[in-house]
Amino acid sequence: MNTIIKINNLTKSYGSLNALVNVNLELKKGKIIGLLGPNGSGKTTLIKVLTGLLKQYSGTVYIDGHLKSNKSKALISYLPDQLFFDSWMKIKDLKNYYKDMYTDFDHDRFQVLLKKFKIEDRVYIKKLSKGNQEKLQLALVLSRRAKIYIFDEPIGGVDPALRQIILDTIMNEHEPDSTVLLSTHQIYDVESLFDEVIFLKEGRVLLHKPIDELIETSGMSLLETFKEVFKYA
Numbered sequence: 001m002n003t004i005i006k007i008n009n010l011t012k013s014y015g016s017l018n019a020l021v022n023v024n025l026e027l028k029k030g031k032i033i034g035l036l037g038p039n040g041s042g043k044t045t046l047i048k049v050l051t052g053l054l055k056q057y058s059g060t061v062y063i064d065g066h067l068k069s070n071k072s073k074a075l076i077s078y079l080p081d082q083l084f085f086d087s088w089m090k091i092k093d094l095k096n097y098y099k100d101m102y103t104d105f106d107h108d109r110f111q112v113l114l115k116k117f118k119i120e121d122r123v124y125i126k127k128l129s130k131g132n133q134e135k136l137q138l139a140l141v142l143s144r145r146a147k148i149y150i151f152d153e154p155i156g157g158v159d160p161a162l163r164q165i166i167l168d169t170i171m172n173e174h175e176p177d178s179t180v181l182l183s184t185h186q187i188y189d190v191e192s193l194f195d196e197v198i199f200l201k202e203g204r205v206l207l208h209k210p211i212d213e214l215i216e217t218s219g220m221s222l223l224e225t226f227k228e229v230f231k232y233a
Protein backbone atom coordinates (compact mmCIF):
# COMPACT_ATOMS: atom_id res chain seq x y z
CA MET A 1 0.00 0.00 0.00
CA ASN A 2 1.29 3.38 -1.02
CA THR A 3 -0.66 5.46 1.51
CA ILE A 4 1.06 6.38 4.79
CA ILE A 5 -1.48 8.79 6.31
CA LYS A 6 -5.23 8.74 5.71
CA ILE A 7 -7.50 11.27 7.37
CA ASN A 8 -11.27 10.99 7.15
CA ASN A 9 -13.70 13.75 8.20
CA LEU A 10 -11.39 15.17 10.84
CA THR A 11 -12.95 17.96 12.87
CA LYS A 12 -11.29 19.56 15.89
CA SER A 13 -12.87 22.33 17.93
CA TYR A 14 -11.57 24.40 20.81
CA GLY A 15 -14.81 25.33 22.53
CA SER A 16 -16.88 27.10 19.89
CA LEU A 17 -13.89 27.62 17.58
CA ASN A 18 -13.53 25.12 14.74
CA ALA A 19 -9.81 24.75 14.19
CA LEU A 20 -10.22 21.88 11.68
CA VAL A 21 -13.40 21.23 9.73
CA ASN A 22 -14.10 17.96 7.95
CA VAL A 23 -10.53 17.44 6.78
CA ASN A 24 -9.96 14.59 4.35
CA LEU A 25 -6.42 13.88 3.23
CA GLU A 26 -4.42 10.98 1.85
CA LEU A 27 -0.62 11.28 1.99
CA LYS A 28 1.62 8.91 0.04
CA LYS A 29 4.85 7.26 1.00
CA GLY A 30 8.06 8.96 -0.12
CA LYS A 31 6.54 12.39 -0.77
CA ILE A 32 7.70 15.77 0.51
CA ILE A 33 4.58 17.71 1.28
CA GLY A 34 4.16 21.37 2.18
CA LEU A 35 1.43 22.21 4.68
CA LEU A 36 0.67 25.86 4.02
CA GLY A 37 -1.88 28.37 5.17
CA PRO A 38 -2.16 31.74 6.90
CA ASN A 39 -1.87 32.22 10.67
CA GLY A 40 -4.59 30.37 12.50
CA SER A 41 -5.57 28.16 9.54
CA GLY A 42 -5.11 24.95 11.54
CA LYS A 43 -1.65 23.68 10.53
CA THR A 44 -0.32 23.10 14.04
CA THR A 45 -3.64 21.62 15.14
CA LEU A 46 -3.48 19.10 12.29
CA ILE A 47 0.12 18.27 13.15
CA LYS A 48 -0.78 17.83 16.82
CA VAL A 49 -3.54 15.38 15.90
CA LEU A 50 -1.14 13.38 13.72
CA THR A 51 1.57 13.30 16.38
CA GLY A 52 -0.85 12.27 19.12
CA LEU A 53 -0.57 15.48 21.16
CA LEU A 54 -4.27 16.14 20.62
CA LYS A 55 -6.53 13.21 21.32
CA GLN A 56 -9.97 14.78 21.40
CA TYR A 57 -11.36 15.14 17.87
CA SER A 58 -13.94 13.60 15.60
CA GLY A 59 -13.10 11.62 12.47
CA THR A 60 -10.52 8.94 11.86
CA VAL A 61 -6.78 9.00 11.26
CA TYR A 62 -4.90 6.02 9.88
CA ILE A 63 -1.13 5.86 10.07
CA ASP A 64 0.51 3.21 7.88
CA GLY A 65 -2.77 1.34 7.57
CA HIS A 66 -3.67 1.31 11.26
CA LEU A 67 -6.00 3.50 13.25
CA LYS A 68 -3.85 6.08 15.04
CA SER A 69 -2.72 4.86 18.45
CA ASN A 70 0.18 5.22 20.84
CA LYS A 71 2.00 2.69 18.66
CA SER A 72 1.70 4.82 15.53
CA LYS A 73 3.46 7.68 17.32
CA ALA A 74 6.61 5.56 17.09
CA LEU A 75 6.52 5.89 13.30
CA ILE A 76 6.62 9.68 13.40
CA SER A 77 9.62 11.87 14.11
CA TYR A 78 8.38 15.34 14.92
CA LEU A 79 10.01 18.75 15.13
CA PRO A 80 7.68 21.11 17.01
CA ASP A 81 7.65 24.86 16.53
CA GLN A 82 9.38 25.38 19.88
CA LEU A 83 12.53 23.95 21.46
CA PHE A 84 11.53 20.77 23.26
CA PHE A 85 14.43 19.84 25.51
CA ASP A 86 15.59 20.85 28.97
CA SER A 87 18.54 23.16 28.49
CA TRP A 88 20.30 22.12 31.73
CA MET A 89 21.20 18.78 30.11
CA LYS A 90 24.41 17.97 28.30
CA ILE A 91 24.01 16.96 24.66
CA LYS A 92 25.34 13.48 25.33
CA ASP A 93 22.72 12.98 28.08
CA LEU A 94 20.02 14.05 25.68
CA LYS A 95 21.42 11.63 23.09
CA ASN A 96 21.27 8.77 25.62
CA TYR A 97 17.71 9.73 26.51
CA TYR A 98 16.77 9.57 22.83
CA LYS A 99 18.51 6.20 22.45
CA ASP A 100 16.45 4.80 25.32
CA MET A 101 13.25 6.40 24.15
CA TYR A 102 13.32 5.52 20.44
CA THR A 103 14.42 2.15 19.11
CA ASP A 104 14.85 3.69 15.65
CA PHE A 105 17.39 6.27 16.89
CA ASP A 106 20.54 6.06 14.77
CA HIS A 107 23.45 7.07 16.99
CA ASP A 108 25.93 7.20 14.09
CA ARG A 109 23.73 9.47 12.05
CA PHE A 110 23.36 11.76 15.06
CA GLN A 111 27.14 12.01 15.46
CA VAL A 112 27.53 12.78 11.76
CA LEU A 113 24.95 15.55 12.00
CA LEU A 114 26.55 17.03 15.12
CA LYS A 115 29.87 17.07 13.29
CA LYS A 116 28.27 18.70 10.27
CA PHE A 117 26.78 21.36 12.54
CA LYS A 118 30.11 21.74 14.43
CA ILE A 119 28.48 21.00 17.79
CA GLU A 120 30.43 19.21 20.55
CA ASP A 121 28.40 16.67 22.49
CA ARG A 122 30.20 17.37 25.80
CA VAL A 123 28.63 20.79 26.27
CA TYR A 124 25.51 21.87 28.12
CA ILE A 125 22.60 22.70 25.86
CA LYS A 126 22.11 26.06 27.53
CA LYS A 127 25.57 27.11 26.35
CA LEU A 128 24.56 26.74 22.71
CA SER A 129 23.35 29.72 20.70
CA LYS A 130 19.68 29.64 19.72
CA GLY A 131 20.66 28.71 16.15
CA ASN A 132 22.76 25.80 17.40
CA GLN A 133 19.92 24.66 19.64
CA GLU A 134 17.70 24.62 16.55
CA LYS A 135 20.32 22.53 14.73
CA LEU A 136 20.62 20.14 17.68
CA GLN A 137 16.87 19.65 17.72
CA LEU A 138 16.90 19.00 13.99
CA ALA A 139 19.74 16.48 14.37
CA LEU A 140 17.74 14.56 17.00
CA VAL A 141 14.62 14.45 14.85
CA LEU A 142 16.47 13.40 11.69
CA SER A 143 18.48 10.74 13.52
CA ARG A 144 15.40 8.63 13.94
CA ARG A 145 14.85 6.17 11.10
CA ALA A 146 11.20 7.09 10.95
CA LYS A 147 8.55 6.47 8.31
CA ILE A 148 7.14 9.97 8.70
CA TYR A 149 8.90 13.23 9.55
CA ILE A 150 6.81 16.22 10.53
CA PHE A 151 8.35 19.69 10.79
CA ASP A 152 6.35 22.57 12.21
CA GLU A 153 8.01 25.85 11.13
CA PRO A 154 11.58 24.50 11.15
CA ILE A 155 12.95 27.72 9.63
CA GLY A 156 10.88 30.31 11.44
CA GLY A 157 13.02 32.88 13.23
CA VAL A 158 16.40 31.80 11.87
CA ASP A 159 18.69 33.78 9.56
CA PRO A 160 18.69 33.03 5.80
CA ALA A 161 22.03 31.18 5.87
CA LEU A 162 20.88 28.85 8.66
CA ARG A 163 17.52 28.45 6.93
CA GLN A 164 19.34 27.02 3.92
CA ILE A 165 21.42 24.68 6.08
CA ILE A 166 18.30 23.42 7.85
CA LEU A 167 16.39 22.86 4.61
CA ASP A 168 19.33 21.14 2.91
CA THR A 169 19.73 18.87 5.94
CA ILE A 170 16.04 17.97 5.99
CA MET A 171 16.11 17.18 2.28
CA ASN A 172 19.31 15.14 2.35
CA GLU A 173 19.23 13.39 5.71
CA HIS A 174 15.71 12.03 6.12
CA GLU A 175 15.18 8.29 5.79
CA PRO A 176 14.76 7.26 2.12
CA ASP A 177 11.11 6.47 1.19
CA SER A 178 9.83 8.26 4.26
CA THR A 179 7.19 10.95 4.00
CA VAL A 180 8.00 14.52 5.00
CA LEU A 181 5.26 16.94 6.02
CA LEU A 182 6.60 20.45 6.48
CA SER A 183 4.67 23.49 7.63
CA THR A 184 6.15 26.93 7.06
CA HIS A 185 5.41 30.54 6.23
CA GLN A 186 8.77 30.93 4.44
CA ILE A 187 7.32 29.78 1.14
CA TYR A 188 9.95 31.38 -1.08
CA ASP A 189 12.65 29.21 0.52
CA VAL A 190 10.84 25.92 0.13
CA GLU A 191 9.01 26.10 -3.12
CA SER A 192 11.45 23.98 -5.12
CA LEU A 193 11.53 21.24 -2.47
CA PHE A 194 7.95 20.05 -2.33
CA ASP A 195 6.37 17.24 -4.36
CA GLU A 196 2.91 18.29 -3.19
CA VAL A 197 1.27 21.10 -1.29
CA ILE A 198 -1.75 21.35 0.95
CA PHE A 199 -3.44 24.73 1.42
CA LEU A 200 -5.44 25.09 4.63
CA LYS A 201 -7.87 27.94 5.15
CA GLU A 202 -9.92 28.40 8.30
CA GLY A 203 -9.49 24.73 9.16
CA ARG A 204 -10.54 23.41 5.75
CA VAL A 205 -8.44 21.88 2.99
CA LEU A 206 -8.60 24.30 0.11
CA LEU A 207 -6.40 22.19 -2.14
CA HIS A 208 -4.00 19.27 -2.11
CA LYS A 209 -2.06 18.94 -5.35
CA PRO A 210 1.28 18.00 -6.87
CA ILE A 211 3.25 21.23 -7.02
CA ASP A 212 3.93 20.92 -10.77
CA GLU A 213 0.22 20.72 -11.43
CA LEU A 214 -0.48 23.72 -9.20
CA ILE A 215 2.17 25.86 -10.89
CA GLU A 216 1.05 24.77 -14.35
CA THR A 217 -2.65 25.44 -13.79
CA SER A 218 -2.14 28.74 -11.96
CA GLY A 219 0.67 29.97 -14.24
CA MET A 220 2.32 31.41 -11.13
CA SER A 221 5.00 30.43 -8.63
CA LEU A 222 3.93 28.80 -5.36
CA LEU A 223 4.49 32.05 -3.47
CA GLU A 224 2.42 34.05 -5.97
CA THR A 225 -0.32 31.42 -5.90
CA PHE A 226 -0.37 31.50 -2.11
CA LYS A 227 -0.64 35.29 -2.08
CA GLU A 228 -3.42 35.20 -4.67
CA VAL A 229 -5.42 32.48 -2.88
CA PHE A 230 -5.05 34.02 0.57
CA LYS A 231 -5.10 37.69 -0.33
CA TYR A 232 -6.78 39.82 2.25
CA ALA A 233 -9.80 41.79 1.15
Ligand SMILES: Nc1ncnc2c1ncn2[C@@H]1O[C@H](COP(=O)(O)OP(=O)(O)OP(=O)(O)O)[C@@H](O)[C@H]1O
Nearest residue numbers: 014017018019037038039040041042043044045046
Ligand atom coordinates in the same frame (compact mmCIF):
# COMPACT_ATOMS: atom_id res chain seq x y z
N1 LIG B 1 -5.16 25.42 22.76
C1 LIG B 1 -5.98 26.19 22.06
N2 LIG B 1 -7.10 26.72 22.63
C2 LIG B 1 -7.96 27.48 21.92
N3 LIG B 1 -7.79 27.80 20.62
C3 LIG B 1 -6.70 27.32 20.00
C4 LIG B 1 -5.75 26.50 20.68
N4 LIG B 1 -4.77 26.17 19.80
C5 LIG B 1 -5.10 26.76 18.65
N5 LIG B 1 -6.25 27.45 18.74
C6 LIG B 1 -6.93 28.19 17.69
O1 LIG B 1 -7.17 27.28 16.63
C7 LIG B 1 -6.97 27.92 15.36
C8 LIG B 1 -5.92 27.15 14.59
O2 LIG B 1 -4.68 27.33 15.27
P1 LIG B 1 -3.34 26.65 14.75
O3 LIG B 1 -2.29 26.95 15.77
O4 LIG B 1 -3.61 25.24 14.42
O5 LIG B 1 -3.08 27.47 13.40
P2 LIG B 1 -1.76 27.57 12.54
O6 LIG B 1 -2.18 27.49 11.11
O7 LIG B 1 -0.74 26.60 13.00
O8 LIG B 1 -1.30 29.06 12.88
P3 LIG B 1 0.17 29.74 12.82
O9 LIG B 1 0.56 29.76 11.38
O10 LIG B 1 -0.10 31.11 13.35
O11 LIG B 1 1.09 28.94 13.69
C9 LIG B 1 -6.60 29.36 15.67
O12 LIG B 1 -7.77 30.14 15.60
C10 LIG B 1 -6.08 29.29 17.09
O13 LIG B 1 -6.28 30.52 17.77
